[in-house]
Amino acid sequence: MRIERRLQQPWWLAVVVPIASLVVAFVLSAVVLLLTGHPPIRSFHRLFDAAFIAHGALSETVVSATPLAFTGLAAAVAFRMNLFNIGGEGQLYGGAITGAIVALLMAGAPSPLVIAGMVAAGAVGGALLAAIPAVLRAFFSTNEIITSLMLNYVVGLVLEYLIFDSHSYLRDTSGFQASVFPQGKSLPSEATWSSWSVHSVALPLGFLLAIGVAVVVWVLYARTRFGFEVQVIADAPRAGRYAGMRTRRKILAVMCLSGAIAGIGGASQDGDFRHQLDPRGLRQANYGYTGIVVAALARYNPLAVVPVALLLGGLQNAGFALQGVDFPNGLVGVMQGLILFCVLGGELFVRYRVRFERGPRVTKSPAPEPTP
Amino acid sequence: MNNSLVVVVLASGVLYGTPLLYAALGELLAERSGVLNLGVEGMMLVGAVMGFWAVQRLPGPSALVLAAGIGVAALAGAAMAAIHAFLVVTLRANQIVSGLALTIFAGAAGLSSYLGNDLKLTGSPARHQFQEVFPKSLQDLPVIGPMVFGQSLLVYASWVCVILVALYLTRTRTGLNVRAVGESPAAADAMGVNVAAYRYAHTLVGGAFAGVGGAAFSLSITPQWADGLTGGAGWIAIALVIFAFWRPTLCLLGAYFFGAFTALPFALQGHGVTVAPELFQTLPYVATIVALVLVSSRAARLRFGAPAALGLPYVREER
Numbered sequence: 001m002r003i004e005r006r007l008q009q010p011w012w013l014a015v016v017v018p019i020a021s022l023v024v025a026f027v028l029s030a031v032v033l034l035l036t037g038h039p040p041i042r043s044f045h046r047l048f049d050a051a052f053i054a055h056g057a058l059s060e061t062v063v064s065a066t067p068l069a070f071t072g073l074a075a076a077v078a079f080r081m082n083l084f085n086i087g088g089e090g091q092l093y094g095g096a097i098t099g100a101i102v103a104l105l106m107a108g109a110p111s112p113l114v115i116a117g118m119v120a121a122g123a124v125g126g127a128l129l130a131a132i133p134a135v136l137r138a139f140f141s142t143n144e145i146i147t148s149l150m151l152n153y154v155v156g157l158v159l160e161y162l163i164f165d166s167h168s169y170l171r172d173t174s175g176f177q178a179s180v181f182p183q184g185k186s187l188p189s190e191a192t193w194s195s196w197s198v199h200s201v202a203l204p205l206g207f208l209l210a211i212g213v214a215v216v217v218w219v220l221y222a223r224t225r226f227g228f229e230v231q232v233i234a235d236a237p238r239a240g241r242y243a244g245m246r247t248r249r250k251i252l253a254v255m256c257l258s259g260a261i262a263g264i265g266g267a268s269q270d271g272d273f274r275h276q277l278d279p280r281g282l283r284q285a286n287y288g289y290t291g292i293v294v295a296a297l298a299r300y301n302p303l304a305v306v307p308v309a310l311l312l313g314g315l316q317n318a319g320f321a322l323q324g325v326d327f328p329n330g331l332v333g334v335m336q337g338l339i340l341f342c343v344l345g346g347e348l349f350v351r352y353r354v355r356f357e358r359g360p361r362v363t364k365s366p367a368p369e370p371t372p
Numbered sequence: 373m374n375n376s377l378v379v380v381v382l383a384s385g386v387l388y389g390t391p392l393l394y395a396a397l398g399e400l401l402a403e404r405s406g407v408l409n410l411g412v413e414g415m416m417l418v419g420a421v422m423g424f425w426a427v428q429r430l431p432g433p434s435a436l437v438l439a440a441g442i443g444v445a446a447l448a449g450a451a452m453a454a455i456h457a458f459l460v461v462t463l464r465a466n467q468i469v470s471g472l473a474l475t476i477f478a479g480a481a482g483l484s485s486y487l488g489n490d491l492k493l494t495g496s497p498a499r500h501q502f503q504e505v506f507p508k509s510l511q512d513l514p515v516i517g518p519m520v521f522g523q524s525l526l527v528y529a530s531w532v533c534v535i536l537v538a539l540y541l542t543r544t545r546t547g548l549n550v551r552a553v554g555e556s557p558a559a560a561d562a563m564g565v566n567v568a569a570y571r572y573a574h575t576l577v578g579g580a581f582a583g584v585g586g587a588a589f590s591l592s593i594t595p596q597w598a599d600g601l602t603g604g605a606g607w608i609a610i611a612l613v614i615f616a617f618w619r620p621t622l623c624l625l626g627a628y629f630f631g632a633f634t635a636l637p638f639a640l641q642g643h644g645v646t647v648a649p650e651l652f653q654t655l656p657y658v659a660t661i662v663a664l665v666l667v668s669s670r671a672a673r674l675r676f677g678a679p680a681a682l683g684l685p686y687v688r689e690e691r
Contacts, residue, residue, distance in 0.1 A: 005690070036490050084468050136661075142668040143678070145468060146614055149607065150657040161650035286481075289472060296469045319481070329599075330485030337477020341455065344465040344473065352464075 002355045003348070013350050018299070021346035025339040029331070032338075038328055047331075050321040051314030059202040060321070063273060065306075065313030067092065069210035070265025071291020072298065072305040074126075077217055078258035079292075080300050081234045085255055087133060087148030088262040089288025090155035091126035095263025097159065098125030099270045100170055100184065100277040103191035111190040118191060118267045119209070126263020127256040129155060134255030138248040144255070152288065159279045170277050184277035193271035206268030210306060213261055217302040230254060262288065290316070293340050312336060380639045381632050383518035386527060389631025391416070391588040391602070393530050395609035396616070396623045397537055398581025402453075403613060404541065405574035406554040406681040407460060408467045411474025412582050413606025415452040417484035419583025420590040422448035424597045425491050427500055434500040441500075442526075442587055449583020450576045452478050457575040461568050464685040480600030488597050498595035502526050526588050531624070533581075538620040550574060554679030557686035567686050582606065611660040617667060617676040630656045 030040035051061055071088040078085035085091075102121035106114045129151060136142040162168045164182045172178040172185045193205040221227035233240040233250055240247060265287065274281060294312055298304035319332030395412050402409050409415075423445030430437050456474050459465040478484055488494055502524035504511060510521040540547040552560040553570045561567050589601050608630055615630075616622035633656045637649030667676045 032486075036486075086468070086472070136665055136668075140665050140668045141670075142665050143614075146611065146664055147661050150611060150661050153604070153607070153657045154654045157650040157654045161648050165648040165650055289476065292469065292472050293476060296466075296473075328486055329489040330482050330487075333476055333479060333482025334486055337473050337482055340469070340473035341459060341477065344459055344470055345463045347465060348463045 003352045004355065006351060006353050009350060014299075017346045017350050018297070018343055021342035022339060024346075025335065025342040028338050028342070029335045032334060033328070033331070036328070043328065043331065046322060046327065047315070047318045050318035054321075057314075057317070057321070059200075061310060061314040061317045062201065062203060062207050063313075064317040064320075065309040066204060066207045066210060066268060066272065067265045067285070067287040068290055068294050068313050068316075069207065069214070069306050069309035070268065071262050071287050072294030072309050073210065073213055073217060073291075073302055074258045074262035074265070075292045075295035076298060076300045076302055076305055077221075077261060078254055079295055080221065081230045081250065081254050083134075083137070083251060083254055083258075084145045085130060085133065085148050085258050086145060086292060087130060087151050087259070087288070088291045089286070090148070090152035091129045091259040091262035092266040092269070092288055093152075093155045093159045093282060094125040094129040094259075095122030095266025096125075096269050096277060096282060097155075097162065097170070097266070098122060098263070099267030100187060103187045103270060104169065104185060107188035107190065109190060111192075114188070114190045115193055115205070115271060118193075118271050119264055122263040122265075122267025122270075123260035124263070126266065127260040129263075130255045130259020131252065134252045137255075138251040156279075156283055159277075159282065163277060163279050172276070184279075187270060187275050191271055192275060193268065195272070204268075204272040206265075206272040209264065209268065210309075213264070214302045214306050217257075217261075221302065226253075262291070290336070293336060296340060297343055377639055377643055379515055379518055380642075381636050382628070383522060384635035384639065385628045385632030386519060386523060387593060387631065388634045389627035389629075390527050390530055391585040391593070391605055392609050392612055392630055393534070393624060393627035394585030394588060395582045395606060396612040396627060397530075397533055397620060398449075398578035398585070399609055399613050400578075400616075400618055400620060400623060401537065401550070401574045401581070402578035403682055404554045404618060404679055405550050405571050406557060406679055406684065406686070407457070407571050407575045407578075408471065408683045409453065409456050409474070409575060409578060410468060410471025410610065411452065411456055411478065411606075412609050413480075413602060413604065414475040414478030414482065414484070415449040415579045415582035416586030416589075416602045416606045416609075417480060417600070418452050418478045418487070418586070419445035419449040420586030420601050421484045421488045421491075421493065421597055423583070423587030424493055424498060424590040425487070427498055427591060428493060428496070437500050438502060438591065441591055442584055445583040445587035446580035447583070449579040449581070449586065451579070453575050453579020453582070454572075456579075457572045460685060461571045461575070464687060467683050467685075475606070485599045488599060493597040494599075496596065498591055500591075501595035502592040524592055526584075526592055534620050534624050541620070551679070554681055557681050557684075561686070561688060571686075582609070585609070608656070611657065614678070615660045615663050618678065 033040040033043055050057055052058055071092060074088045099118040099122040102117045103114060106117050132151060133144040133147040136147050137144040162170050163184050167173060170184050172183050195202050195204040229245045230250060233245060233247055269282060290312060294305055294308050298308045315332050315335060395416055399409060399412055423441040426444040427437055427441040430440055452474060456470055459470045460467045476482055504522055505525055506521040511517045541551060549560065549565045550570055553565060553567050557567045586602055590597050612623060612626045612630060616626045633653060637647055637652045640647055
């Protein structure tokens with residue numbers, strides 16, 4: 001058996017391979033279920049019912065998908081340039097912190113202003129955090145994977161400190177209950193992001209914003225000089241340098257853009273869903289890490305990120321909804337992992353082709369390769 | 373004397389540092405062969421749950437059962453690592469994404485939780501756990517008593533592992549080959565070293581170490597099983613490898629340093645000093661970033677830095 005690089009990628013492979021990968025992932029999940037004595041069809045049926053079909057399920061799925069769309073876009077933007085920003089988690093916390101501060105400071109102002117302020121603050125918070133690994137990478141050539149990963153923990157701990165172990169501006173210190181169970185201050189009602197209902201599916205502002213960001217990022221990468229240069233630097237850094245492209249500036253810009261998107265996701269958590277700074281909730285959700293899965297499944301295509309976020313968000317939402325009933329715990333993580341394994345493995349068949357040859361290899365004239 | 377702050381912190385630093393040390397040694401072996409595995413947390417959790425399962429279910433004397441538990445944990449960790457190895461070595465997938473996928477697949481909301489639930493392991497304490505091996509009189513020696521003699525067999529075994537790995541990488545032919553594979557797989561291939569086999573083997577052994585590290589939680593530190601038991605130790609182990617400049621002996625020091633920082637806030641509280649534990653616990657992460665920046669210069673990277681081919685798939689036809 002030999003594996004050789006494809007000189008041309010047929011267009012249909014980019015569609016068929018991911019779908020086939022999904023099918024294989026479901027088959028493997030079924031095997032896991034069977035081995036542990038759960039009826040697969042029934043489990044899948046309940047999973048899909050809780051994710052997409054049951055009353056109100058789709059609205060809940062959109063709630064789970066919104067942060068994943070943001071962190072997925074954040075990862076896609078950076079991974080496109082081979083900048084492995086896995087700090088989406090921390091950048092989302094950062095945006096949640098700055099977003100909540102601005103919401104509390106602007107209490108009393110007209111609601112659209114407060115919301116705009118929160119979006120801007122979230123973007124700035126996330127971008128500033130992403131700037132740290134970006135500067136270290138651009139000027140000290142420090143590996144951004146580890147620095148951005150370490151910052152996730154630093155910001156996560158700071159987040160807990162702000163609410164659980166200090167008398168910070170963000171902590172609710174009024175009343176007896178707040179002193180026993182520390183929690184964030186409730187944000188003013190002006191800071192509640194609006195939401196629209198379409199066919200009884202609630203679409204929060206954050207979700208629409210994520211779709212907008214996806215379109216903007218797609219245009220930026222596919223239709224502008226900036227995007228072209230990013231692509232060149234990713235594929236051939238040397239060629240980029242010879243052509244006079246400013247690699248350092250691109251690193252800073254792309255990382256900050258990535259951080260800003262994740263940060264808006266954090267602000268959306270404050271404004272759309274939680275209405276206070278909620279360290280436990282944010283840290284348990286692992287939006288940043290799951291966002292990388294979303295981006296990889298979408299093959300780093302911003303437009304594909306949103307539907308993939310809906311798929312994974314649906315799985316996650318179903319996991320929450322079915323928790324506690326006789327539903328295998330942890331199945332959602334197993335399935336997400338298997339899907340990602342299969343898509344990663346399937347990638348080989350897009351880029352390479354596998355040839356089966358029998359017996360000893362005899363010297364024969366090679367078949368003429370199609371020229372690209 | 374043995375209740376003084378420094379001794380308590382150092383002794384518990386050794387205790388909390390031991391799972392980090394095992395996991396970091398494993399990750400170090402994998403990274404030295406050029407495979408970055410970000411799935412340490414997942415491998416540790418699966419090792420923890422399977423090791424705990426073996427101890428709960430197997431009959432026999434305590435020592436044998438515990439040994440079997442460690443063996444099962446190592447096998448479980450290696451099995452998880454095999455998925456990663458297959459994806460990144462054979463299928464040439466992106467190592468970062470594959471490692472993250474492994475953490476999601478096996479981690480706190482994945483396979484480890486699934487197994488813990490399905491095998492009904494939550495809620496009950498371990499039937500056997502690792503105990504201190506030395507007599508009380510030795511443990512009461514000032515300063516070195518709690519640090520050196522107050523530990524379980526897992527700690528002493530980890531010291532042996534550090535020495536073995538250090539000797540392996542510097543004094544044996546296979547060890548040198550591993551480093552060649554990690555630095556320049558093309559050159560190693562030309563020498564006749566089977567790059568794929570080396571990467572598979574070391575990724576698997578790395579997974580086995582991570583599994584043992586996980587079992588150190590479920591059989592020694594908190595002798596029970598709960599979802600997400602390791603609490604991010606796998607990620608710290610990855611940082612630790614960098615912090616230790618890919619040197620096994622420095623891993624030992626680093627592990628106890630990180631372990632002491634976990635223990636310090638609680639020990640301080642016991643002495644009436646209240647500090648915010650969260651801010652304290654950020655210090656090892658900040659220290660790792662600083663250490664990484666310091667070794668990032670070109671000269672330092674050649675001397676102390678990461679294996680040159682870390683994270684890169686090797687394809688003979690495309691070198």
